[in-house]
Amino acid sequence: GDSVTQMEGPVTLSEEAFLTINCTYTATGYPSLFWYVQYPGEGLQLLLKATKADDKGSNKGFEATYRKETTSFHLEKGSVQVSDSAVYFCALYNAGNMLTFGGGTRLMVKP
């Protein structure tokens, strides 16, 4: 079946550092890929998405590129802020199936 693997956290960075959170997936066909963010005490918010190979999703300074050849969708941000501290979930959606989440990666940004 489909699966998503994320790097284990927590990831601790200083403000203005560069962020990469790795995400790889296993799926048949051509899934859509998503990054969701969950701030403390809240639900999940869609951060960005890509629906086909080589698409780049971007939002709020975050970017991720759908790489079919490496089955990856790594999340990046050039300069993180304390307000980016949250849990980030990579997810995929495949036709006829439900959203499949990775295990989540906690990001902690220190001033």
Next chain:
Amino acid sequence: DTEVTQTPKHLVMGMTNKKSLKCEQHMGHRAMYWYKQKAKKPPELMFVYSYEKLSINESVPSRFSPECPNSSLLNLHLHALQPEDSALYLCASSQNPRDRGGGYTFGSGTRLTVV
């Protein structure tokens, strides 16, 4: 309106109580979902409603009973829960069950504590 609204935000209930969680959306989405999320874990799918009909039940115990009165509302009825059912319960919606590109819109969740 681009939100999924869940009530209540917090709920404490005894093991003999009956309570209900409510979820509402006015985006015209025809698929709605209940998820359970334990601390430091990803959400786990419980139920899927597609065009107001239950299409997926992920082997959830019968003490959880979903209901979809109309296309905008989703309820989760709780009865005789156990302490291990304490979790964040998330509602989500999507354009339709086979919408590959839209993603899901999640509510803020109900934090449930069973005592």
